Amino acid sequence: MSSTELWVEKYRPRSLDEIVDQEEIVKRLKEFVKTKSLPHLLFGGPPGTGKTTAALALAHDLYGENWRENTLELNASDERGIDVIRSRIKDYARTLPIGEIPFKLVILDEADNMTSDAQQALRRTMELFSRNTRFILIANYVSKIIEPIQSRCAVFRFQPLPKGSAIDRLKFIASKEGIKVDEEALDVIWEESQGDLRKAINTLQAASAIAKNVTAEVVYEALGKVRPKEVEEMIQSALKGDLLTSREKLRVLLYNYGLSGLDIVRYIHRDIFSLGKTIKPDNATMAELIALVAEANYRIVEGADDEIQLMALLSKLALYSQGKGSGGK
Known part of the structure; x- marks a missing residue:
């Protein structure tokens, strides 16, 4: 892989089995994979807690090699208007799935940024195409999703990773990339990321570009912050x-x-x-x-x-x- 690749994507878990410290959520999602059936899903929680990763891992485990053909991934912060619901999502939902799974997936990231009108249109779309399409809505703030959509979804609430698990993940990435990270530097990264593992990984990558021996001073330099x-x-x-x-x-x-x-x-x-x-x-x-x-x-x-x-x-x-x-x- 390219050395310029984002480590967040490079080391993203590809299967539900690779996700750690969300045991209860993973257990429930695995049951959906096992039965090859699932309701509409709503993933809520702070940034960097594995919501998008869990959705993509679920798609991988459900469809195998055909996951891309059966999954439409949109970011609602960019495509947040009612026209997207009426055109792109409806056109996709009308098509039949490939393979033995009887439905396709629409992953709508940052759904809490959708306008109220778009959410109302989405509610109707979820009803019309429920036979051959399942929606996974991802939101930092579940309260911004209208009640009619919430009532149609099974809600999963993600929690920030505990410090020990997050630091273990950072150490794993550091070992794979051949860099040395001080314990103090890991503590600083954790404090600055405030439970956001994505931010922690990006900070580690930025610091490693400055020095192969990452210290607390290097982390502060990468962040552009005062000590x-x-x-x-x-x-x-x-x-x-x-x-x-x-x-x-x-x-x-x-x-x-x-x-x-x-x-x-x-x-x-x-x-x-x-x-x-x-x-x-x-x-x-x-x-x-x-x-x-x-x-x-x-x-x-x-x-x-x-x-x-x-x-x-x-x-x-x-x-x-x-x-x-x-x-x-």
């Missing part, structure tokens, strides 16, 4: 009451690294509980600190100046560390 240590140094300077140093570090993050105010607020929010080691707040004070971060986030979203709002937040943290916050009045 958490630099944000921590800014916060620690504020907690020590050194607002001038804290302001300089803030400006480096804003102007040298090009981070937005919202990016920095998210870093602070993620690390807020580790601040307890320094200022040792009680629960009420910690709740107030979280509220301060939320207030800064709101003001920046509403259009306030990033640097001014972040300096105000750092100043309030300094007051709390010296016992002069609202809890110390």
Whole structure:
């Protein structure tokens, strides 16, 4: 295979047997393959949890070598209008399947991006062609799929892979590609991907293009993100009451690294509980600190100046560390 190929596609499971940590879902899907019969399906869950992979693996196991001739895969974020339902899907649904399976598959990815009118048209199409066509709808947010369609489908809810399984998969890919990955780098990839295995694999591939020995520093370079240590140094300077140093570090993050105010607020929010080691707040004070971060986030979203709002937040943290916050009045 080409070295430029996306690893997400290169190492995508081709069969239901290759899918891990979705045991209950795989078990139910295998029953459909065994009986050669299935209802309309709705796969829901966060990005990168294996929804599209499961749909394609199901098609592979059902049709074998004829899976491409019996499967129509569309991305509803690109083809989301009613015309697609009335023309392309209906034309495909009218044709007969190839092989012994008595129905064809229509895989509609990102179905939650379809317009309401298109979903209403799809509902009727699912009824008219249910004899020789099955639909697999894939959505990040099941709540955006209209109730009439949900009631016609068997719903499968995918969960993010646990950290151990995701890291095992990354190690497997690294070994196949002949690259070395530090444990710390794997932890950083996991933290940044937030359970999205697709994002984790893409991050690993991007980092491997920089260096064959992937370290945490290489991962941050590939992501184009600041190291958490630099944000921590800014916060620690504020907690020590050194607002001038804290302001300089803030400006480096804003102007040298090009981070937005919202990016920095998210870093602070993620690390807020580790601040307890320094200022040792009680629960009420910690709740107030979280509220301060939320207030800064709101003001920046509403259009306030990033640097001014972040300096105000750092100043309030300094007051709390010296016992002069609202809890110390």
